[in-house]
Amino acid sequence: MKKNPLFVLFLIVLVAIIAAFFVYPKNFGANVMPWRLGLDLIGGSHLVYNVDLSKVSGSDQDSVLNGLRDVIERRVNLFGVSEPQVFVAKSGNDSNLVVELAGIKDTAQAIQQIGETPLLDFREVEQNSSTSSLQDGTSTEFVQTNLTGRYITSAQLTFNPNTQAPQVSISFNDEGGKIFEMMTEKNVGKPLAIFLDGSLVEMPTVQEKISGGQAVITGRFTLNDAKTLVERFNAGALPAPITLISQQTISPTLGSDSLKKAIIAGITGTLIVMLFMLAYYRFFGIFAVVALLLYVFLTLGVFKIIPITLSLAGLAGFILTIGMAVDANILIFERIKEELKKGFSRTSAIEEGFRRAWPSIRDSNTSTIITAIILYFFTSSFVQGFALTLLIGVLVSMFSAITTTRLLLKVFVKDEPKV
Amino acid sequence: MNQRSNNFDFHSHMNIIGRKNIFLGISAVFIAAAVLAIAVLGFRQGIDFAGGTLWQFSIAKNTPSADSLESFFSASGGKSVENLIGATVSYDEANNNFIARLPTVSEPAHQELADALKEKYPSLEEASFQSIGPSVSSGLRKNAITAIIFVILGISLYVAFAFRKVYQPVSSWVYGLITLLTLFHDVVIPAGLLALLGHYARIEIDSNFVVALLVVMGFSVHDTIVVFDRIRENLLLDRGKSVFAELVNRSINQTMARSINTSLTLIFVLLAIYFVGPASLHYFVLTLLVGVTTGVYSSIFVASPLLVLWHNRKK
Numbered sequence: 001m002k003k004n005p006l007f008v009l010f011l012i013v014l015v016a017i018i019a020a021f022f023v024y025p026k027n028f029g030a031n032v033m034p035w036r037l038g039l040d041l042i043g044g045s046h047l048v049y050n051v052d053l054s055k056v057s058g059s060d061q062d063s064v065l066n067g068l069r070d071v072i073e074r075r076v077n078l079f080g081v082s083e084p085q086v087f088v089a090k091s092g093n094d095s096n097l098v099v100e101l102a103g104i105k106d107t108a109q110a111i112q113q114i115g116e117t118p119l120l121d122f123r124e125v126e127q128n129s130s131t132s133s134l135q136d137g138t139s140t141e142f143v144q145t146n147l148t149g150r151y152i153t154s155a156q157l158t159f160n161p162n163t164q165a166p167q168v169s170i171s172f173n174d175e176g177g178k179i180f181e182m183m184t185e186k187n188v189g190k191p192l193a194i195f196l197d198g199s200l201v202e203m204p205t206v207q208e209k210i211s212g213g214q215a216v217i218t219g220r221f222t223l224n225d226a227k228t229l230v231e232r233f234n235a236g237a238l239p240a241p242i243t244l245i246s247q248q249t250i251s252p253t254l255g256s257d258s259l260k261k262a263i264i265a266g267i268t269g270t271l272i273v274m275l276f277m278l279a280y281y282r283f284f285g286i287f288a289v290v291a292l293l294l295y296v297f298l299t300l301g302v303f304k305i306i307p308i309t310l311s312l313a314g315l316a317g318f319i320l321t322i323g324m325a326v327d328a329n330i331l332i333f334e335r336i337k338e339e340l341k342k343g344f345s346r347t348s349a350i351e352e353g354f355r356r357a358w359p360s361i362r363d364s365n366t367s368t369i370i371t372a373i374i375l376y377f378f379t380s381s382f383v384q385g386f387a388l389t390l391l392i393g394v395l396v397s398m399f400s401a402i403t404t405t406r407l408l409l410k411v412f413v414k415d416e417p418k419v
Numbered sequence: 420m421n422q423r424s425n426n427f428d429f430h431s432h433m434n435i436i437g438r439k440n441i442f443l444g445i446s447a448v449f450i451a452a453a454v455l456a457i458a459v460l461g462f463r464q465g466i467d468f469a470g471g472t473l474w475q476f477s478i479a480k481n482t483p484s485a486d487s488l489e490s491f492f493s494a495s496g497g498k499s500v501e502n503l504i505g506a507t508v509s510y511d512e513a514n515n516n517f518i519a520r521l522p523t524v525s526e527p528a529h530q531e532l533a534d535a536l537k538e539k540y541p542s543l544e545e546a547s548f549q550s551i552g553p554s555v556s557s558g559l560r561k562n563a564i565t566a567i568i569f570v571i572l573g574i575s576l577y578v579a580f581a582f583r584k585v586y587q588p589v590s591s592w593v594y595g596l597i598t599l600l601t602l603f604h605d606v607v608i609p610a611g612l613l614a615l616l617g618h619y620a621r622i623e624i625d626s627n628f629v630v631a632l633l634v635v636m637g638f639s640v641h642d643t644i645v646v647f648d649r650i651r652e653n654l655l656l657d658r659g660k661s662v663f664a665e666l667v668n669r670s671i672n673q674t675m676a677r678s679i680n681t682s683l684t685l686i687f688v689l690l691a692i693y694f695v696g697p698a699s700l701h702y703f704v705l706t707l708l709v710g711v712t713t714g715v716y717s718s719i720f721v722a723s724p725l726l727v728l729w730h731n732r733k734k
Contacts, residue, residue, distance in 0.1 A: 050552075248547070261696050262692075268691040323685035367638075
């Protein structure tokens with residue numbers, strides 16, 4: 001480092017001080033940018049739904065999944081939780097949809113509403129007997145078609161001009177309109193069945209080919225039924241059926257308790273490490289303590305600015321790196337001790353100590369970096385949080401070891417006058 | 420075995436190589452116990468890997484016994500509640516929490532059970548509810564296995580890279596092999612402990628357990644590499660003047676302070692999380708603690724003695 005070490009050190013300390021204010025969860029830090037905390041720290045629900053794509057052709061699967069995600073996102077937005085997360089997660093042949101609701105109060109109701117979203121589909125009717133009465137379902141066969149709720153663009157509450165009964169008008173998109181046109185053309189004079197959530201709503205007889213992608217569901221709705229149905233259609237009908245296969249709900253009380261305990265553990269751990277460094281390395285220990293403080297604030301600053309959603313596992317990973325961050329200092333100090341024993345002056349012992357400790361610092365972190373990267377790419381969200389904080393922590397600690405500690409020693413350690 | 424090494428001059432150093440048989444013997448006993456525990460008892464798999472439900476709640480007033488809750492679950496049945504036979508309930512006194520481990524429970528069944536419990540114990544508060552279906556758990560299990568394979572692969576490649584140059588008098592692949600043996604040592608012992616805890620305290624292994632073992636692997640390897648690096652450095656400086664065993668002993672002593680101190684700082688923060696941190700990290704941290712402690716021991720008392728053992732055996 002050719003630049004004035006005092007200046008660079010001043011810069012690092014300044015950045016760390018700003019970071020300290022930035023990461024402090026109250027006042028300035030909270031106003032500029034609040035911390036993003038995981039469900040396990042603020043409470044909430046992590047829901048995993050399996051998507052049944054067996055009735056969707058291979059080429060359409062991606063668009064159906066995206067449509068499904070959008071629909072559920074819209075529904076979930078109605079719950080009023082801040083930043084709900086909805087994403088598709090594929091594992092092997094299974095397609096899953098993950099819904100994360102941070103800070104949700106009533107999970108049971110949320111689950112009900114997500115699942116309740118209407119699943120609409122049209123079915124062709126094949127009647128084997130001569131009776132065509134609606135009640136006589138025994139001889140009626142319903143043939144599933146590919147016209148489903150995924151083609152619906154909007155729904156409206158209308159009233160039957162003759163009976164004034166409430167009914168639901170739906171509009172299909174172009175593709176759906178075409179399918180509907182073909183289907184009605186094929187079935188003129190025959191009934192067409194409309195199914196909602198797997199049960200028959202009505203079975204009107206097709207009078208003529210219907211173009212333009214408009215359909216009306218008359219059913220026997222009460223006004224309220226029709227209204228909710230319209231709301232649900234506008235939020236979107238599910239383009240494919242889903243089933244809840246896993247859920248994880250953590251109460252806000254447990255979450256905040258975990259957060260509090262993790263912070264106390266982090267502070268306790270940091271203090272013990274600092275005391276140890278002072279007790280064992282005495283004068284040099286002071287530098288380790290300062291470097292560790294700078295490390296903590298800088299790393300938290302990096303977490304917040306990326307920003308990383310900090311989960312309990314993530315916090316655990318960070319606390320571990322506090323124990324590892326001083327490793328570099330230990331390696332350097334032990335080397336310096338050896339060089340001093342050989343009779344080097346203090347400044348040249350420091351230079352030599354750094355030079356020879358660096359390969360060990362690099363090597364000792366390599367295996368942890370390998371583990372963290374693999375964990376990040378081959379696991380699911382909870383472990384990923386841990387892997388990410390561990391990785392960032394190790395990288396920042398390597399930076400702080402070769403810059404901060406070195407600068408501190410350069411600026412504050414001078415050769416003793418020769419006696 | 421060869422006791423020649425006792426005659427060397429070890430200056431003021433600790434004579435580790437001279438007592439290598441004692442140290443290796445201690446390790447052998449622990450390894451045998453751990454392997455036996457894993458083979459005979461196996462692991463108790465958590466809901467992560469086996470599917471099922473973990474339900475945590477507190478009952479402030481008229482706190483019932485865990486047994487009575489257990490029989491409540493086993494006897495329950497209703498509209499949407501399937502058979503809950505095999506339900507276990509444990510009571511965590513420190514946090515006044517009940518933890519019920521049930522087969523996979525659907526959301527309607529969860530509500531029904533919660534309502535029934537609240538009727539019996541109005542002060543019931545749910546802390547957390549996790550239910551994992553079989554397809555998710557098999558995915559998580561697959562993820563864990565993939566991660567284990569890749570970490571072992573990655574670390575082996577790294578070890579091969581670290582020891583890529585040829586060294587005398589022990590060839591470099593021996594260093595690599597011993598590093599991986601030490602890694603096995605450091606992972607098997609905490610794993611054996613968890614198998615024991617699974618049998619005697621119903622502690623289950625989950626994704627966190629696997630993560631802890633993988634992290635231990637990383638630490639173990641670097642601790643061993645540090646000592647071996649010093650041995651190689653001394654071999655280059657020494658140019659065959661010293662006896663190999665003595666040189667190894669000197670190298671261990673030179674790196675001992677840093678080996679112990681770097682692990683000690685990690686152990687300090689782990690102890691902090693273990694004692695004042697959240698309960699859900701308890702066994703994750705315990706696995707790490709045992710693994711890291713074993714790692715310090717093995718890097719000093721196992722890896723290098725094995726190296727000397729190999730060297731002497733050739734003669």
